[in-house]
Amino acid sequence: xxxxxxxxxxxxxxxxxxxxxxxxxxxxxxxxxxxxxxxxxxxxxxxxxxxxxxxxxxxxxxxxx
Numbered sequence: 698x699x700x701x702x703x704x705x706x707x708x709x710x711x712x713x714x715x716x717x718x719x720x721x722x723x724x725x726x727x728x729x730x731x732x733x734x735x736x737x738x739x740x741x742x743x744x745x746x747x748x749x750x751x752x753x754x755x756x757x758x759x760x761x762x
Contacts (some may be wrong), residue, residue: 698747698748699719699720699721699747699748700720700721700722700746700747700748701716701719701720701721701722701723701744701745701746701747702717702718702719702720702744702745702746702747703717703718703719703720703726703729703742703743703744704716704717704718704742704743704744704745705718705729705739705741705742706732706739706740706741706742706743707734707740708737708738708739708740709738713740720762721749726742726744741755
């Protein structure tokens with residue numbers, strides 16, 4: 698299962714169109730945007746975790762420096 702879900706909302710003549718992408722690395726988002734449709738029609742991009750995480754994990758409890 699990929700790590701991230703990116704939902705790109707585009708403006709269209711029939712209203713807002715949501716296009717959902719599941720990606721492993723956030724850097725892949727750049728290529729998705731560049732492939733089109735024209736990035737000037739983007740309203741917003743929402744990126745969320747697509748994987749289940751450890752319940753109750755906090756930044757204080759994570760193993761980060």
